[in-house]
Structure formats: C-alpha cells, structure tokens
Amino acid sequence: METEASRVVARVRGLRMAYAGTDVLTGVDLDIRAGEVLCLLGPNGAGKTTTIEILEGFRMRSAGEVTVLGQDPAHADEDWRARTGVVLQSWRDHPRWSPRRLLDQLGGYYAPYSTPERPRPYGTDDLLATVGLTELADRKLATLSGGQRRRLDVAVGIIGRPELLFLDEPTAGFDPQARREFHHLVRRLAESEGTTILLTTHDLDEAEKLADRVLILAGGRIVADDTVDGLARRVAGDAEVRWSMGGERFVESVADATSFVRGLFERHGEGVADLEVRRASLEDAYLALVQQHESGRADSAARLFRDATQSEVDA
Numbered sequence: 001m002e003t004e005a006s007r008v009v010a011r012v013r014g015l016r017m018a019y020a021g022t023d024v025l026t027g028v029d030l031d032i033r034a035g036e037v038l039c040l041l042g043p044n045g046a047g048k049t050t051t052i053e054i055l056e057g058f059r060m061r062s063a064g065e066v067t068v069l070g071q072d073p074a075h076a077d078e079d080w081r082a083r084t085g086v087v088l089q090s091w092r093d094h095p096r097w098s099p100r101r102l103l104d105q106l107g108g109y110y111a112p113y114s115t116p117e118r119p120r121p122y123g124t125d126d127l128l129a130t131v132g133l134t135e136l137a138d139r140k141l142a143t144l145s146g147g148q149r150r151r152l153d154v155a156v157g158i159i160g161r162p163e164l165l166f167l168d169e170p171t172a173g174f175d176p177q178a179r180r181e182f183h184h185l186v187r188r189l190a191e192s193e194g195t196t197i198l199l200t201t202h203d204l205d206e207a208e209k210l211a212d213r214v215l216i217l218a219g220g221r222i223v224a225d226d227t228v229d230g231l232a233r234r235v236a237g238d239a240e241v242r243w244s245m246g247g248e249r250f251v252e253s254v255a256d257a258t259s260f261v262r263g264l265f266e267r268h269g270e271g272v273a274d275l276e277v278r279r280a281s282l283e284d285a286y287l288a289l290v291q292q293h294e295s296g297r298a299d300s301a302a303r304l305f306r307d308a309t310q311s312e313v314d315a
C-alpha cells in the first residue's frame, strides 16, 4: 500500500539535455518522494542547475520523461506553479523596493491558491522573522549584502508554502550563523510542514546535515543514490579506531568498530583513553566517486552503487 512517505512527487526517466550539440545530461533517472530532503551533488558543470531548472519548468529538455506533482513541468499550469517554490542561483528585481514590499506583492499572487491545509501566502512578518530579515524589512533591496539578499531569495521561494521546494545552492554567501539558521528552517519545513525539498549544494557538511537522501550527478547520469550513511559505508567500509594506552597512541582500521571497541575494553579496561571512532564521511564517499568518474570509470562507479543497492534489496 502506498503511504504518504512513499508517494513519488517527481519522477524522471531517461532525461537528456544537450546544449548546442554538447550532451550535458545523458539519461538521468530519479524519484523524489513526499516529505524528503533530497540533495543533488556533483562537480561544477555536472548539470545540477540544468536538471533542477527542467524540473521547475524553466528549461525545455532534449528528451526523456518528467512528471512533477502530476504534471509535465514543460506544460504545467498556474495551479501547479503555485504548489512549487523556487530559489534560483541568481535573481534580479526592483532595487528600490524593500523586502517587505516585495514579499507583500509576491504573496498576493498565492492568495487565490490558499487551501485549509496550506494557507497561502506565508504572513510577511512571520516570513521576515523566519529568514532573519525583520530589521531590514524596509531597506532598499539594492542596499542588502549578498547574504542578506540570499535570505530574501529563500523567503521568496517559500512565501507560497510550496509542497515541493527547489533550492539551487541556497546558502552560497551565508555566514555560519545564517547557514545554521537556514538548516533549521529546511528541517522545519520538511518536518512540520511536510514540504518536499530538492536542493543542490557544494557544501558536503550541509548535505550531511540536511539530506534524507543524496544523489550524485556525474558524467551526465546519477552515479549514486543513497542515504549519507549508506554512501559512506559503501565507499570506505572500514572505520578507523584511535585510542591511547600507557602514554602510547594506537590506530586500527576495522570493519566492525563496535565489537572491536568492546574487545578493547574487555582486554584493557580503564587503561584505554582518548577513544575516537571515525567513519568515512560523505566527503570521502563523494570524492571517491567523483575521482572514479573523472578517471573515466563512471560506469564502474554507477555499477558499484547499483550492485550494492541490489544486494541490500536481495538480502
């Protein structure tokens, strides 16, 4: 039986895109499930923005099937647009307007699409507070810093309380505090409002914090599709255990860190100090995959992940 969490809100099969005869996407397959935060990663020029713009209905694909919230984004109607939210990589508007005026204006467009479950739009004051712009609400847009401008972009993206939100490098230019607040906002949108989110980022720490699932785009295709933990486990199976004993430091690579540490304490008890267990991070997994791709082994990278996924399904 289909549950809310397993409902597919976007389905992409065999997506291809060529610019002036140069292939960028050569067969992208992906599903986005209701309520998840999905991170799309990949090197510069891999085609992340291209993919996201096709899903947003802002770019015409060369070939393939794309369904987002039940419609083909290339021919979707106004009602569909009101159910999606978009934060583009860059955006220009009226430099003399203020954040409050811009949000009031844009919010008005969503009011006719309000439903009891999803009252639209978000109240301007609440939204300004949510993105940390209350104090700058009446300043001219032209005077905002890059990071402040980006916060406004995020506000614009969520003002219509979208069911599906696309965020293309949303935190580029954020300071660490703004970034942390933004991460809380993304989790809150996903957990309290049930918003499904597709985001691209080059910040692997951000992906690790936010993603329910990660997709890696390389060589025109998705070469990995898994949770952060799943990716890390597949690329580097062993964990590194470090400890000190009697003034000496020890390091051991082990497949099962829990039983190794249990054994260590059984043998040496309180003699063990400064214990650390380090697992492969998303960064390790990402770099291994991209390196594999860049050395011309995209197919073997994709196979590695498909095989691993298959053996888990079979088990």
Ligand SMILES: Nc1ncnc2c1ncn2[C@@H]1O[C@H](COP(=O)(O)OP(=O)(O)OP(=O)(O)O)[C@@H](O)[C@H]1O
Pocket (backbone or CB within 6 Å): 019, 020, 024, 042, 043, 044, 045, 046, 047, 048, 049, 050, 051
């Ligand atoms: N309008 C366009 N016309 C021609 N080529 C384009 C166009 N838009 C993108 N490209 C090319 O397509 C490729 C993919 O670009 P895209 O912006 O989708 O990549 P990306 O993964 O988002 O990169 P980044 O991480 O640098 O933002 C790049 O080689 C880019 O130069």
